Structure formats: C-alpha cells, structure tokens
Amino acid sequence: MLRDPLLPLAARISERIDETADTVTFHFELLDEIERKAFRYLPGQFAEISAFGEGESTFVIAGDPAKPERLTVTTKRVGAHTEALHHLYAGAIIGFRGPYGKAFPVAEWKGKNIVIAGGGIGLAPLRPIICHVLNQRAEYGKLTIVYGARSPGDLMYAADREIWAKAPNTELVVTVDKGDANWKGREGFVPTVLRATAPSPENAVAITCGPPIMIKLTLPVFKDLGFAAERIFTTLEMKMKCGLGQCGRCNIGPYYVCKDGPVFSVAQLQQLPQEF
C-alpha cells in the first residue's frame, strides 16, 4: 500500500552533544532495519524531525553522508518544538521524514578548491560537505573553512574542528565576534576574516551559511575576491512544513524551496523575488 509521505519513521537518539548554551546536536538511527540500511542522503538535504506529541520541524541533515546509518541534526532552541527536543537524551525516540530537497552539487565540484564560510549554527548544513570532501580527499583541491560565532561559547562541533585543523590540504580559520579572558584565537566577524584570509577564486567554489546578516555581508566579500555568482552557493531558509512541495509554505516565485532548493547558487537567488 502507498505510504503516506507525511508519516514519520521512528528513530532512536544514540548520542546527544550540547554544543552551546542553546544548541544541541543529536545523533540518531532509524529503528526499522530495512529503512536504516536503505537510507542515503547528500550534503544539503534536510529532514522533518519531531519530538513526538510536540509537532514537527525542519532541520538540515548535518551528518557524514558516507555513514547514512548514523543521522545527525543540530538544533537551536528557538520555539516550543525545539524546546521539547532539547528535553530528549540518548535512548529517546524521535520522528524522522526525509531526505528532502536538492543537495549541493558536490559531484560537479570534483577537482575544485572548496571555500566554506559559516557562522553560528550555519555550520550545520556545511558539515556534510566538509565530511564529504575529507572522505574523498584526493578528489578535491584545497579546502578552506572560515567559521565564526558570537563568542567562544557559541562555537560548535569542537571535536570536528580538531579533526579539520589537522586534515591534509585544509585550512581552518576560526573566529569569534568577541573573545573572553581565555580566548587566544582570532577576533572579528566572518566577512572581515574571510577577506583577510583571501582564498583564491581560481578553480574554486564558495559555500556560505549563517545568520541572514552574515550572509548578506559575506556575499560581497566573495564577489570582491573574484567569485562569480554561479560559483557561490547557500541554502535558503524558509518556513517549511511538509518538505514535499505540497503545503505551500516555502513557495517563493515559481519555486518551492523544499523541492527546487534549499540549495541555490547566488546567481539563482538573484533571479528570485527578494522575499526570503
């Protein structure tokens, strides 16, 4: 019988990592063995996650796409549903539907240098790209990651960053808007630090994600550095409910962000009404 695409699968949280004061990463796996073994996703695709009984909301799948049995979402507490999710620990059951949406065209990027600029929880959609590039290290050129957060306590993925810092042909630049007494690293906003890092646009693609204001200020920096609009990518954040192109919520111009996005090049975004 036809399965209702709105019907969630049950998944069990295997690990909970409190990233910051308001952000939690959940690693989880689908309970159904057949579903778990068959599941695949690509960097940039998203899912509908639910704390059962409290609703459902949209998160990018922030895991390593080469290990699709171990799924990951990073969630920031901003409303009633994420509040409910943050009451869950390892062993708890959550609902999962996905993967949805168009992925980053990582296959087309083979042989190219990859430049990533992320801010705050905006590192979540970028993490699968980084995992993918490091998994297939020889297939890609230099990987540059500029990552920033408001304060040292707002930086996520500490364990990952240790790995990335040592990865071959990889430059990781971490910055905070304002450091504290113990902070010995860099200070400054992501766009400023990106400009100073000055990655070459030669044979390179750029991907950025973060708070709207950061993206707004980062795009001109990429442009100044010489990245063409077709070579800069981001994921568009729009309110979504179904992920199927049915509920109408993420409609923008003749597109549904859940189906035609959420990954867009800046060249594509320039064609859309500025309603996002």
Next chain:
Amino acid sequence: MADGMKLSRESLQAALRKRGAIWVPNDAGRWATVEALPELGPIRPRRPVKDLFTPPRREIARWKAGAGPAEIEPAKPDETPGSVFGVRPCDARALLLLDRAFLQAPYVDPHYKARRESLLLVGVACQPGPTCYCGVFGFGPDDKDAVDVMLTPQADGFVAQASSARGKEFLASVAGGTAVPLAAPRPGPRPEWWTGLPDPKALYANFDHPIWRELGTSCMNCGVCTQYCPTCQCFTVDDESFKGEIQRLRIVDNCQRSDFTRMAGGHNPRQVAASRLRQRVLHKFSYIPTQNPGLVGCTGCGRCVELCPLDRHLFADVFEIMKRINQEAERVA
C-alpha cells in the same frame, strides 16, 4: 450533435445507491452523505468539493501517550466506493489543480488518491450567481471536462452525458435511459469590463510595483478567501493530545496569516500584509501558470468575492494591477 441520455431521478438515484455512499451538498452547504438525492440550489454550495479530497483537518497518525511512537498507527485512507452528486464545474476543475499537488510522484498523498479513485464525480450544471466568473477561464456552467458524468436538470429528471470511461460505465448501469440530443453548452459569465487573463510573466516582473502596497492596505488578511477557495492547497502539520492519545494532524492553513511564513527564530519574509495579498494573487495568476502552462490557480467560483468582509474583488484587483502595468509600459514605449 452528441447524444445525451435522459434519466429519471429515481433510476439515477438507484444506480448511485448501488455504487455506494452518495455525497451531496447539504442545506448548510457542506458535503454530507444522504439516502435520497436532494434538490440542489442554483449555484455552487458554500464549501468547495475539495473538502472530500483534501479535508480541512485529517489525521496522519495516532499513538498512545507514553506508549512510544514505535507503535504509530497510521490513518487509513478512505476507499469506500461512492459518488459525489452536485459537483459544479468550477469545483471539479479545481480538483485538476489539486491533482498536480497531491498525485505527483514521488510524493503521492494516499488519502487524496483513494478518494479520487473511489468517488465518482457527478456534475450538475448550474445557474451562475452574481459573483461567478468561470467564463474568465474559458469554460461555463455546463462544462463536463473535470467530472465523470455531467447532468443537466430537467423538469422530470436529468439529461446525462459521460465524460470519462468510468462515467460511461456508470451511465450504462442506469436503468431506462433514452437517447436525447444535447443542448449547446452555455458560455460562462465574466465581468463585463474583463479584458483577459494577465500575462503571468508580466505580473511577476512587477513584483515590486507600488500597487501591491496600495491594494494591501485594504485587506485585513483574515484569509476567508483562501479558506473557501476550491484550489487552495496549503496545510500545516501539528500534534494534538486528547484522552491519552496523540494525533498527528494535517490541518488546512492559509497564506494570509501573518505567521504563515514566520520562522521559529522570528524572521518573516512576508511580514507586511501587502506582501501576503501579493503572494495570493501571484501564486494563482503567475506562479501556477508559469509552472503548469495552460492552468491558472483560480476557477472563477467567486466565493472569495462573495465572502470578503471588506468587499475586495479578486478579479477587479487583478484587472487593476494589469491596467496599471500596461499603462506604464505604454508610457515607456
């Protein structure tokens, strides 16, 4: 001229009852099952027929509170065979649009599909009302394209014609029909000042035109227009608890609500009332026609015009927008 089939009310009713449940618009204008065919009002009922296919509120699944959602019980699609009597052409045509939303692979709504497959659509020609504008979309009150069987009421029964294979099969099951000639279909009504459907690309190109703001100030975003629209498809997904059980529901939603696009963090791309009115007009008259050439997201049922508390007139608005855009284009040329 094609032949119709003259049927008595009794033999039609008997055949419909044999097929299963008979859905009709009741006195309150809602869709309900009956034993005997009622006398229909002259025009479309208050509620569009989409209620039977994509209901305002339907269960996705339920589970016992605390039992653990590994024991999710999915709602079963309703496959009860039956028919819908009294479907008007505007509402039937709207289903063709909803088909594109809910029957398109890979994400087929099994509830919608089951109802579409199990319910025979029996249209009845209508007498257009004062806010009916199906003529704008090139069809009229006798249009049979989106139903299985179209009936024209007569003093002593109906003249029927089939417009699908299952409609033909159904008519063959009705006893005592006699062949009669069919009257020519009547043209649909349209506003006398109407000059034609807008160019979807021209509308889109004027996304930032000040007219949206002008029109938006006289809309209070109550959303009645969308709640009664036969083509509106938007919904939300939410959980509700009752008596120790939790239900996951698919509930109709509307793009005129201020928090329709508001994200949990507070960002809202359609914060301003005018942007939501623009969304409704552009979705129906630009985005849908752009994505589905030949289709428009409106079938002219006129419920939004009739029900708007502030007397906004969708067609007058669209006409005004296009008039302004065209005048400005001429001035530039």
